[in-house]
Amino acid sequence: MCGVIGIYGNDDVVYEIYEGLIALQHRGQDSAGIITYDEMFHLKKGMGLVNNVFKEKNIIRLKGKMGIGHVRYPTIGFGSIEDAQPFYINYPFGIAMAHNGNVTNYYQLREILEKKFYRKLTSYSDVEVILNIFGVALEKYLNKKNLFSSLVSATREVFKWVKGSYSVVGIIADYGIFAFRDPYGIKPLGFGKKNDNYAFASESVAFDMLDYRFVRDVYPGELIFIDKDKKVYSKRLRKQKHTYPCIFEYVYFARPDSVIDGIGVYEARLRLGEELGKECLKEDIKPDVIIPVPDTARAAAFSVSKILKVDCKEGLIKNRYIPRTFIMPTQREREIKVRQKLNPIKSEIENKKILVVDDSIVRGTTSREIVALLKKAKAKEVYLAITCPPLRFPCVYGIDMMTRGEFIAKKYSIKKIQEIIGADKLIYQTIEGLIKAVGGEKRNNFCTACFTGIYPTKIKKEEIEKLEKERIKTKNYFIKGGEDEGV
C-alpha cells in the first residue's frame, strides 16, 4: 500500500503536493518523495515520514507547476532509499512516475527490459519497471502531433505486459501530467479539480485537504492526460466485465473520511459493525461494554453497540506518535510498538466483560497484546470481534502480507487462535457479511483474495509462491534506512 498524488497547477505545486502527502501519510510511512518539473526535473526523496523528509530548503528547490508525490511502504524491493519513489527517465521527453500497487510479474519484466531493451534499472522498485515499459512503448508509438494517441498506445502496452495492480501518476516533461489505473481497478485513484488546476490522488481526503473538488474516480483501465494547455483527455482502454477494488481499503487502509469508488469508507465501516453485531448475537456472550481498538474499528464498534444494545466506550487510548503497527517492517518492531501504542483506561475495564472490536488479525501479535493489556487491567472476560473474515492468503497486490506463513489463520483454527491470543471468545465477520457491508446497494464485486484465495488477475500458484519467496528474501535483507538522508 502506498499513496500517490499528482498536480498540474498555475504556480509551484510543491506546497500542495506536500500537504496532499501529509493527508495520505497513513498509506505509507517508510519513505516519501516529490518530483516537480519546470525546465528540468527537481527530485527529493528520503526515508521516513513526509515532514521528516522535506525541509524548507528542499521545498524551495522543488520548482514547477507540475509535480507528483509518493508515500511508500515496501512490498517489492528492499525498503531502501534506492526503492523510494518517484522515478524518472530522460527519454523520450523525460517521464516521471509514481504508483500504488504491486507488479506480480516484476522479475520477468525486469529481465525482459535488461535483456531485450538493454535497460539497466537503478532499484528494485516495481514502478521503475512500469516506467521503462511505458518509456519503451512511448518511443515506439511516438507521434508528437497527437501525443495523447501515443500515450494511449504506451498505456495499452503497459496493460498488456504488466500484471498485478497499479494506480499510476506521471509527468511528461513540457507536455503535461497523466494518470492510469490497472484494468481491474484494484487500487484506488481519484481525479480532482480546483479552478483550472487538476489533481490525481489515492484518496479523496487529499482533495478535501487541498480544497479541490473531487470530480470522480479514475476508471479501471482508463488513461487521463492533462496537456500543457490544461486540456483534459481521457480514454478507457480496457473495460473488464467486472472490476475488483481492494475490499481491505474499506476495512483498514483508507481514511474514514475518504470516498473510494463511490463508497464512503466511514459508512462501509458502520455497516461492517452491523453485520459483525449480527454474528455476535449468535454467540453466547453478555458483554458489559464494547471497546473499539482505535482508530479503524471505532465506527464498526458503534454499530456493534447498537445491535447488541450495550454501551460503547473508549477503553483503549492510542499514542498518536507511534506509527501504525501493521505496516512496520519487522515482527520485533511490531511487538514493541503495540505496547507503546495502546494503553487501557482502567476505570472502564476493571471487573467488566469487554467486547473488543478490531479490524483484522494478521499475525495475531496485536490481538494477543491487547487481550493481555485488558486482562492486566482486571477485565473479567475479554471477547474479540473482528470486522473482517480470517486472513489466509497472501496479498500480491501491494499489501505487506505477501507470505502466507504470516497469517495466523492459515495455520490455526479459529478456536486455536482464540486460545493463542488468550481471548474468551473470538468472533469473525463472514465473507458474505463483509461484501454486503462494504458494497451496500452499490456493488458486490471486490478483490477478496486475501480471504478467499480468488485472485482477480488469475495469477498462477507458482507465481504466488515465487513472489512469496522473493518477499521472504528481501525481508531478510531488509535495510534500515533511518540514517540515510535521501536524495
Ligand code: SF4
Ligand atoms: S488480496 Fe486483500 S489486501 Fe490485497 S488487494 Fe485483494 S482484498 Fe486488498
